[in-house]
Amino acid sequence: MNNDFLIREMKNYAELNNVPIMTEGGIDYLMKYIRKNNIKNILEIGTAIGYSAIMMCSVAEDICVTTIERDEKRYLEAIKNVKKANMEDRIDLIYNDALEVTFDKKFDLIFIDAAKAQNRNLFERFEKNLNDDGTIITDNMNFHGLVHKDLESIESRNLRQLVRKVREYKSFLISNSKFTTEFFDIGDGIAISKRV
Numbered sequence: 496m497n498n499d500f501l502i503r504e505m506k507n508y509a510e511l512n513n514v515p516i517m518t519e520g521g522i523d524y525l526m527k528y529i530r531k532n533n534i535k536n537i538l539e540i541g542t543a544i545g546y547s548a549i550m551m552c553s554v555a556e557d558i559c560v561t562t563i564e565r566d567e568k569r570y571l572e573a574i575k576n577v578k579k580a581n582m583e584d585r586i587d588l589i590y591n592d593a594l595e596v597t598f599d600k601k602f603d604l605i606f607i608d609a610a611k612a613q614n615r616n617l618f619e620r621f622e623k624n625l626n627d628d629g630t631i632i633t634d635n636m637n638f639h640g641l642v643h644k645d646l647e648s649i650e651s652r653n654l655r656q657l658v659r660k661v662r663e664y665k666s667f668l669i670s671n672s673k674f675t676t677e678f679f680d681i682g683d684g685i686a687i688s689k690r691v
């Protein structure tokens with residue numbers, strides 16, 4: 496890809512402004528998954544500044560991403576980055592809370608990378624928009640290692656609540672009879688769910 500400069504710029508911006516973009520290992524895996532499974536239409540929840548959307552699109556010329564972001568500053572930043580990447584015709588940026596958005600169309604991949612406490616809601620809201628042989632990938636399943644820690648050792652009450660939520664989501668995926676899910680210790684932990 497000849498967007499090397501832009502990618503570096505986005506990573507710097509993310510670092511400076513505390514934007515939690517995908518880690519190298521995570522994005523790498525995601526891109527390989529997209530290539531290997533010939534994925535063409537992607538729905539992303541959580542655009543941030545457009546880093547992962549641009550990376551996913553760069554896998555092949557005919558990939559399209561629809562992506563949702565509720566934070567205005569990040570959304571505006573994403574618009575700029577998508578323009579710089581010349582991907583305006585392939586990346587559809589939606590400025591809204593994903594829990595307010597509905598679609599009729601279907602996607603090959605739904606990538607959930609938004610508020611951790613909303614994972615289950617988001618999964619259940621958009622599963623009808625997944626093609627029969629499609630995949631739902633969820634990021635941040637390890638929550639920086641916190642998911643495997645004793646709850647009592649986590650001091651912040653808010654953080655404990657979030658960790659509980661991520662664990663609940665994990666149980667939801669494991670016990671979901673419509674989907675089968677694999678968990679990978681890649682990046683910040685990802686879950687790959689496919690219809691049974």
Ligand code: SAH
Pocket residue numbers: 514515516517540541542543544545546547548563564565566569591592593594608609610613
């Ligand atoms: N996928 C991005 C990183 C996303 S960070 C990348 O790797 O480049 C998570 C983003 O999700 C944040 O910017 C946050 O504002 C957004 N978000 C969280 N909950 C959301 C919701 N319900 N609807 C839309 N955006 C949401």
Ligand code: MG
Pocket residue numbers: 515516517608609634635683
């Ligand atoms: Mg993430």
